[in-house]
Amino acid sequence: MRVPASNGATSVQAIAGTNVVLFGIDVADDAVAGLAGFGIEVDDGSGHGFQPLRNLLLFEANDVGEHPDHSSLLNPFQAFVWGHYTVDPDHDYRYRVTSLRGTAGALQAGDVVELAVRTESGTSGGHAIFFNRGPSAAQAYAIKFDNQNPRDVGAPAWTWLSRGLEEGLLDFIGQATGPTFALRGSIYEFQYEPVLQALKAASGAGADVNIIYDCIPNSAGEPVDKNHAAADSVGIRQTLMIERTKGVRISHNKYLVLLENGEPKAVWTGSTNVTEGGIFGHLNVGHAVRDPQVAASYLEHWTALSTDPDGPTIKDANDQNLPSFDGKPPAGVTTLFSPHHDLAVLNWYAKLMDGAENSVFLTAAFGVSKELRAIFEEHKTYLRYLLLEKEDGTIDTLSRDPDNVVAAGSFIGDGGWRQWQKEMLALIGLTEHVHFVHTKIMLIDPLGDDPIVITGSANFSDASTDANDENMLVIRGDKSVADVYLGEFMRTFTAYHFRGKVGVTGGAMAPNPSAPAPDPPAKLYLDATDGWTKPYYTDGDPKQKERLLFRAPPS
Structure with missing residues (x-):
C-alpha cells in the first residue's frame, strides 16, 4: 500500500x-535551510494516541x-528515507511526520504531514509473504533478550525471531486436515x-503426504x-519421504504444494x-x-522430480514452456x-536488470555471478542496491x-561503538555456513507502476541455473508484493549499511563474526547544523537520487 500526502513544503x-x-x-x-530533521x-x-518513534542517534546536547x-x-x-519496523500485518496505523528546525533543546515544528x-495481510489474497527478523535486528534482540541464546529464553525469543515465518509455514501445512487434501x-x-x-500429523489426519x-x-x-536422522527420529522416512539421489549437484528446493480433491490449490x-x-537465524x-x-506448475515439477531423474531428463522437463527471454x-x-x-x-535476469528504468535491488548470499556483475559494472544514472552475505572484493x-x-x-561487536550493546545474534549458534543473508531476491523498479519481483531458492548463480x-x-x-519485498530489503540493507560504514576508519567494512567492532574515538551524534542535508540536494549524489526515488510521485 502506497499513501502519499503533503503539507506546505514537505511531502511524504x-x-x-x-x-x-x-x-x-x-x-x-x-x-531546506535550517532543517534539523x-x-x-x-x-x-x-x-x-500518537507516540514518537525512537532515534538511536542523539544530539550531543541531549545525551x-x-x-x-x-x-x-x-x-x-x-x-x-526512514522505516518503522515493528508494525503488525493487516493493521491500521496513523502517522505524523514533522519537519523540525532549529537546534537541540530549541527545535521548532514546521510542516506536519499526516x-x-x-499494512498488508499475511492471511488473505493471492500472496502471503513472511520474512523472519534476521540478524539485522540484532541490536533490538540484545536490548530485548540481553543476547541470551533463544534456546535458554524459550518461546518468546523464538516467536520474536520468527516474526510469523514458522507460523506461516505450519499454518500452510495445517490446511491439510483430512483425506480430501494432499x-x-x-x-x-x-x-x-x-x-x-x-x-506427520497431516498424514495421520488422512492427508496424502509425500x-x-x-x-x-x-x-x-x-x-x-x-x-535422514531427522526423518528417522520422527518416524516418517519410510512412509512419507522420497529420496533425491542423482542428476544434480544439490536438490535445493524449499517448496510445498497443497492439493484439495486432487486439484492443486496453493504453493x-x-x-x-x-x-x-x-x-530463526539468517x-x-x-x-x-x-x-x-x-500450484499446478509446481505439482508438474514435483511429479517429474519424484522419479529421481538423471540430469539430462530433468533439464529436458525444466526447459519446456519457458517464457520468452x-x-x-x-x-x-x-x-x-x-x-x-x-x-x-540467468542471462535473462541480467537483461531485466539492464533494462531497469529507475532502480534495482538484489540480495546475493553467495556472491555476484559474472553475468550480473557485468551489469553492475555498466554505468547507469539510477541507483542499484546490492546486499551481500559477507564482505569480499565485490564491495x-x-x-x-x-x-x-x-x-x-x-x-x-565488543565496545559497541561506545554507545550501543554488543550484537551477538549472528554468533549465537543458530547458523553455520550463512550468518546474515540467505534470501535470493531481485527487485526491478519496485516503486514504479510495473514492478518485477524475482524470488525463490536459486542464488542467481551458474550452479543454481544449470x-x-x-x-x-x-x-x-503486483505493487503490493513489491512493497512487502522492498520494505524488508531496506530494513536489512539500512541496518548493515550503517554498521558497515559509520565510525570505521577509512570507510572500511565493519567485521563479520571473526573480528571485534571498530572503536571510534568518540560517540556518534546527530549533526547540530543543517549540513547533513547537503548531499541530498547535490546533483548526482546517491543520497539525492535516493530522496527522489522514494518520494511521493508528483500529483
Missing part, C-alpha cells in the same frame, strides 16, 4: 508492507544521564522437528546425514530451509501463492525450475560506481 510517501512501513520524505529546495509519530489504535530521551521529536531522523495506512514437497535441508511433526528431500551423496554428508516456496537456522522469506495455475515477463506470476541445459535464464569493485550502493552482513534443483517466482505488476 508511506510504503506499507506486512511488518514494515517505509517513509520517503521530501522538502522543497527553498525550504524529521520527527515521526505513530498512533497504532491502542488508545495511547544526558543514564537513560536519555531518544524521542525523534527531540532527536529527529536526519535522513529522507497519513493513514493499512501435500507434495521438495526440500533441501529437512531437519526442523516441528515442521516434520506437522507433516516429500522429496536431498539425499545426494557427498563426502561431507551434507545435508543428507542430518536429513509455499521461498528461501527458507526447514532448519532452526533457516527459520534472513529468509517464505512466500505462499494461492493460485491454482501456479526477449523482453519482460508476462504480467502475473511466472514459475521457473532448474537445472537447465544452459544459462539462458570495493562495485562501489567504485557511486550509484551502486553496497552493504554486507555486519554487526556491532546444476541444482531450484525454483523461482517471477512476479510482474
